[in-house]
Amino acid sequence: MDKVHKIPVFPLPVVVFPDEEIRLHIFEQRYKQLIQDCSDTGLVFAILPIIDDRIQEYGTLVRLQEIVKTYEDGRLDIRLEAIGQVKNIALHNRWSGKLYGAIEAEAIADISMGDQELLDKIKQQFGVLCEINQAQPYHSILWEQFRSYKLGHYVGFTLKEEYQFSALKTENERLQKLLNQLELMIAQSTTRKEWLKNMNMNGEFRNFGKESIIGII
Known part of the structure; x- marks a missing residue:
């Protein structure tokens, strides 16, 4: 990922940490479309926390590990892997003709060691x-x-x-x-x-x- 890059976004009331695995149940059409695009193309996306009804500035870059289950009505159970952190520079409600939104994201690198x-x-x-x-x-x-x-x-x-x-x-x-x-x-x-x-x-x-x-x- 370039230092600043436009990527899909999935706002959620959750904080995801680097290297964490997160499991989600997907039911909204726009995010079913996002996950299908990830499965087809290897696309990665950002999860941005929603806190006090506001999308936050810092979030997590994730990639799809597995579609665990597809239900008859199209709902999905999925596993995601957190692979980095990003800063939200600008938010867009639609991305490239898709149902889901996107952000202009700046990658955050942290190589500092702890005491x-x-x-x-x-x-x-x-x-x-x-x-x-x-x-x-x-x-x-x-x-x-x-x-x-x-x-x-x-x-x-x-x-x-x-x-x-x-x-x-x-x-x-x-x-x-x-x-x-x-x-x-x-x-x-x-x-x-x-x-x-x-x-x-x-x-x-x-x-x-x-x-x-x-x-x-």
Whole structure:
């Protein structure tokens, strides 16, 4: 893709991160046409987030991996692969006589490396968060090949926060935002765990232990 290029666009209320696989159910005629064009020609397109009813400036370049299922009425289940990030320079409602729109897009290259100390802290804090909540992400995290985007959906960001995270320019900026969010989530999860514990108490005799009052009286 050239630095600035006109490509089809698919606005959605979702943030897609680089290297992510996304699965979609396609039912609108214009986007069924887009996916068919991708299947026939290898066309790539941009997914731009819709937040607060507005199409955002930064998005993700994706390509079709597979049409998983075609329904009798023409609806499609598809798999897409995110292959890069783009900046929306100009939006066009129609592209080359097609039903779908397009954008003039500028490719965004990010080759920055993250600080190892920050990464180690994130790995440790993410482990703490998972332990508190007795939960693990659907996809395993490969820490040896880690990029900040791998945790973007797993730390409790809102859609707007995911977008702000994806728009950061360097890996260290994203790592720092991840760390801040993990610390917030750990604090909230700890409070929730204590609340659940108190909610489930049923007249138990509470033993605080001698060590909890040593040095106070």
